[in-house]
Amino acid sequence: MASEKKAGTRAADALQKYLEEQILSGALPEGSVLPPERELMTQFETSRTVVREAITSLTNRGLLENRPRFRPVVRKPGYDAAMDALGGIARHLLGTKQGVSNLYELRIFIESSLVRQAATHATREHISKLKEALEVNLAAIDDPVAFDQSDIAFHSIFYEIPENPVFPALHRTFTAWLSQHWLEMERTPELNRSNYEKHCAIYEAILERDPDRAEKLLKAHLNSSWEDVEGTFVF
Amino acid sequence: MASEKKAGTRAADALQKYLEEQILSGALPEGSVLPPERELMTQFETSRTVVREAITSLTNRGLLENRPRFRPVVRKPGYDAAMDALGGIARHLLGTKQGVSNLYELRIFIESSLVRQAATHATREHISKLKEALEVNLAAIDDPVAFDQSDIAFHSIFYEIPENPVFPALHRTFTAWLSQHWLEMERTPELNRSNYEKHCAIYEAILERDPDRAEKLLKAHLNSSWEDVEGTFVF
DNA sequence: TTTGTTGTTTGGTACGACCAAACTTATCTA
DNA sequence: TAGATAAGTTTGGTCGTACCAAACAACAAA
Structure with missing residues (x-):
């Protein structure tokens, strides 16, 4: 694997953090859809397991809306x-x-x-x-x-x-x-x-x-x- | 126990719901630990992927406490x-x-x-x-x-x-x-x-x-x- | 009894494969 | 030509497997 493996950092966490920043900064605007899992996978030189874990976590935290079989939709959760x-x-x-x-x-x-x-x-x-x-x-x-x-x-x-x-x-x-x-x-x-x-x-x-x-x-x-x-x- | 596989429901969601009921009903008492992932996997005739997804989700919702490398501990979350x-x-x-x-x-x-x-x-x-x-x-x-x-x-x-x-x-x-x-x-x-x-x-x-x-x-x-x-x- | 070593269990991460639903297109019929 | 239909493609859901490292248990040595 070409990507460096820093001890203590999980690939999933890194991806999650990256996506979170993209969402909060507005680079991924509210309502837009995430790229396909396989695309993220090649882009970050990692496995789909990692991509899916990041997505699940962000979904649980309310930053993504994830209907089964559909691409995750970006949500910028407010107080509601x-x-x-x-x-x-x-x-x-x-x-x-x-x-x-x-x-x-x-x-x-x-x-x-x-x-x-x-x-x-x-x-x-x-x-x-x-x-x-x-x-x-x-x-x-x-x-x-x-x-x-x-x-x-x-x-x-x-x-x-x-x-x-x-x-x-x-x-x-x-x-x-x-x-x-x-x-x-x-x-x-x-x-x-x-x-x-x-x-x-x-x-x-x-x-x-x-x-x-x-x-x-x-x-x-x-x-x-x-x-x-x-x-x-x-x- | 044989797992019932309803059409249209995700296996992970079903397992999550089952565990949630077990916890809230008290069948899994507060402070007890979950069975090993591989055991749940065989019990419910599913893969570890699904088991782990259910566990992470319940952890995010506060019903499990999941220190890395330890078995998840059952928590019945209060207001705190x-x-x-x-x-x-x-x-x-x-x-x-x-x-x-x-x-x-x-x-x-x-x-x-x-x-x-x-x-x-x-x-x-x-x-x-x-x-x-x-x-x-x-x-x-x-x-x-x-x-x-x-x-x-x-x-x-x-x-x-x-x-x-x-x-x-x-x-x-x-x-x-x-x-x-x-x-x-x-x-x-x-x-x-x-x-x-x-x-x-x-x-x-x-x-x-x-x-x-x-x-x-x-x-x-x-x-x-x-x-x-x-x-x-x-x- | 205490301490150190070793083997086993178990969770963390990862890859690749298959399936079924959704999407896209190409084709056929009215 | 327009709309319905069928085939192919994309894509998320699930699964099996493999490997690693930390926790655990059993055992041997001091």
Whole structure:
């Protein structure tokens, strides 16, 4: 073999590092496909085993998307993709009531603070977004699916306020991980109206720049939602 | 056991799924070691390639711990392990100043709320823990390494208050991901004393059950720490 | 009993081969 | 000519084998 074999460095790691740099630097743009394995193999004077190991590893780390029998597609994972991967790892933690409870408590904790922040720092723009979301809420009261979406949309606005991409990713993670439990529950127009009114109350507290009341209302809102769904858990 | 070979499923994926079930169900207890690769290979009538692919994948997902040249050890990852794995995925997000900044902002956000909660809900026990931590702080002012540890220990107490295992895991993640940047900075006894005094001020605000002041002091503390370290960043 | 040596097990790396799915083209039919 | 069909090519998935080096186990020597 012509390539030098440094002790301690694995060929697979070297290739992986090279590909990672190519992806992160943009030389391999997002959405593009990797060269065929055999081409990489000749290019790097190595075996397909090595190439495939590098590809698998990068796939596991979310930098490649690898459908069977297709060429790997380059992905530059953001916070969302990272949280997705986290979901795969922590899946079994959500398989217990305790796990779901822990996660929901974290959600309440974070969203409470976000609502406080909304009450103190929300711009006119955020507030009008909230108002629009409320109108969509109201319009969707009789449509369970649409109301769910508008419900999520309302809450998501709070996660946009810090202008930190971690927060929207967090919100999507919460809804993705928790939604399945809420799907079990029957949603009546009465329940939707009740939630809509709670949203309105929170909105008003924000308008009045009253963080304590806004936080209290949100906590009550989320806690009652938890109580609604808690009984339906099946593991 | 005869392996069922469903059409359309990759052998590696099937084996991975099987092992995952064995681990999560407890059939393979935590801490036990996997059979040798060659044994799995014969058991499942497959090749070592497939066995190894399944093992690496499970290792990446945190269900196995795989020191080179040793048999893989079964791990049932908790919140800490999940966050560790997340670190591997999101590593490149922390390679930019923006990424570190986003994460630090999240830390400030969460810790601020924790301090608020401490000011309103801390038990006598928590408060005495904080007091003890302060004393350790003071005693370690002249020892950079020891002070760092006591600093982390002081902050960690806030993460224990909600009695939700997610929070301590979050704290460990924050310190692990961010600490490397702080290591670059020189720590003088004067700086340590300044930090100690800020801790004291926060402690007193909590004693007086003043969440607003406690939050404000913590934010100032963390922000000034950010400013101290920001200039030393090298990427 | 302790230490050093040796043989075996086992994981790490690598190569080449075959298969089946996807892709490409060339051909045939309407 | 256009579209469907069939043959050939590419390419990822799997497999068997081989070799190496580190870990392990058994045994011999001090």
